Amino acid sequence: MRITETRLTPSRLELIRPLRTARATYTLREGFLVHLVDEEGRVGQGEAMPLVEFGTESLSVCQQVLHSHLRGLREQNLADNLDAIEDAFALPSQGPGQGRALRLRPSEEVPHAPAADHAVEMALLDLLSQRREIPLCRLLDRAARQEVLVNALLTAEEPQELAEEARKAVAEGYKTLKLKVAGRPLDEDEARVRAVRQAVGPDVNIRLDANGGWTETEAVHAVDRLGWYGLELCEQPVPPQELRALWRLQRRAPFPLAADEALASPEAIPVLLGLAGGMPAARAFVLKPMVLGGLLPALMFARQAASIGLEAFVTSAMDGVVSRAGAAHLAAALPSGRLASGLGVGSLFVREEPSEHPFRPVQGRIRLPDVPGLGLSP
Ligand SMILES: O=C(O)CCC(=O)c1ccccc1C(=O)O
Numbered sequence: 506m507r508i509t510e511t512r513l514t515p516s517r518l519e520l521i522r523p524l525r526t527a528r529a530t531y532t533l534r535e536g537f538l539v540h541l542v543d544e545e546g547r548v549g550q551g552e553a554m555p556l557v558e559f560g561t562e563s564l565s566v567c568q569q570v571l572h573s574h575l576r577g578l579r580e581q582n583l584a585d586n587l588d589a590i591e592d593a594f595a596l597p598s599q600g601p602g603q604g605r606a607l608r609l610r611p612s613e614e615v616p617h618a619p620a621a622d623h624a625v626e627m628a629l630l631d632l633l634s635q636r637r638e639i640p641l642c643r644l645l646d647r648a649a650r651q652e653v654l655v656n657a658l659l660t661a662e663e664p665q666e667l668a669e670e671a672r673k674a675v676a677e678g679y680k681t682l683k684l685k686v687a688g689r690p691l692d693e694d695e696a697r698v699r700a701v702r703q704a705v706g707p708d709v710n711i712r713l714d715a716n717g718g719w720t721e722t723e724a725v726h727a728v729d730r731l732g733w734y735g736l737e738l739c740e741q742p743v744p745p746q747e748l749r750a751l752w753r754l755q756r757r758a759p760f761p762l763a764a765d766e767a768l769a770s771p772e773a774i775p776v777l778l779g780l781a782g783g784m785p786a787a788r789a790f791v792l793k794p795m796v797l798g799g800l801l802p803a804l805m806f807a808r809q810a811a812s813i814g815l816e817a818f819v820t821s822a823m824d825g826v827v828s829r830a831g832a833a834h835l836a837a838a839l840p841s842g843r844l845a846s847g848l849g850v851g852s853l854f855v856r857e858e859p860s861e862h863p864f865r866p867v868q869g870r871i872r873l874p875d876v877p878g879l880g881l882s883p
């Protein structure tokens with residue numbers, strides 16, 4: 506394919522109410538939409554929305570790297586296959602591609618910028634799958650599923666309000682509810698979890714996310730007390746760099762712990778997977794394509810995890826519909842679709858762009874559109 510035209514548009518998403526996590530409070534998300542046009546006029550779409558707390562580049566570095574990537578692509582030929590897309594983002598010191606392959610990081614001077622890489626990779630994958638006339642998920646895996654399960658993200662603080670939110674989500678068809686914990690006394694979190702369990706009964710999955718907000722000692726107490734209410738899993742109970750604490754806690758917890766923020770450091774990955782001599786530190790992994798630098802790196806990670814019996818699921822980084830569409834295609838292509846994806850956040854924004862699209866969960870699921878590419882009209 507040849508890229509004949511590139512466009513970069515700022516994007517901005519306001520939340521209806523602040524989303525509080527143990528690490529940060531989100532009221533606004535900002536980033537860029539990327540459009541790439543091929544020689545036959547097809548448009549590929551991607552989105553970059555940095556999440557600095559998760560180790561991505563800042564908004565300004567993101568913009569700078571996007572400009573550099575788009576400059577590198579203009580009027581260039583790229584072989585019509587996945588390897589060529591993967592190679593385009595390789596570091597100068599890595600792999601093949603010395604010869605004629607297109608490289609977007611020609612020198613070490615282009616900074617680490619997973620959100621920018623994610624946007625450009627997605628737009629290229631959108632184009633490649635349109636050119637092959639298959640949905641993007643099929644390009645990632647020929648056996649991709651047609652539907653993905655999605656969790657509802659509950660955002661209330663107070664137990665009564667949370668219970669109300671939980672009942673509403675279940676009435677809408679969600680089977681998995683996620684709530685943010687930590688950053689407040691454990692008594693309060695216990696009251697919150699109890700209220701949700703009481704509201705929805707025993708058959709709904711409750712997933713927690715501590716965003717690294719507990720010390721190891723606090724996490725031990727939390728696992729013992731909150732585990733009583735029946736938990737599907739807990740994301741990132743302890744700070745991301747504390748991999749051994751995560752390992753010890755996983756030995757104790759009667760439910761899977763999922764590493765999320767910990768995946769932001771490339772050095773942590775072999776340790777998390779147990780490839781550095783020890784045992785895997787967690788039983789599940791949260792894949793944020795925005796943090797991992799794209800759908801392909803996330804898929805490779807999930808396959809590696811699956812080969813040693815560990816599960817993975819996809820979440821957005823609270824970003825726009827273009828990113829969530831790509832993430833839904835990734836979720837459909839993962840080795841296992843058992844764990845619901847964190848892609849139900851569209852309803853948390855003041856105004857969704859566009860207002861109608863196929864990536865809004867219905868009955869707690871997203872059905873992937875059976876059309877070529879990403880399946881979103883630009
Ligand atoms: O998983 C979801 O439902 C939404 C994604 C989410 O929780 C999130 C959103 C922004 C930043 C961090 C996180 C997180 O999973 O930790």
Ligand SMILES: [Mg+2]
Pocket residue numbers: 714716740741765766791
């Ligand atoms: Mg998380």
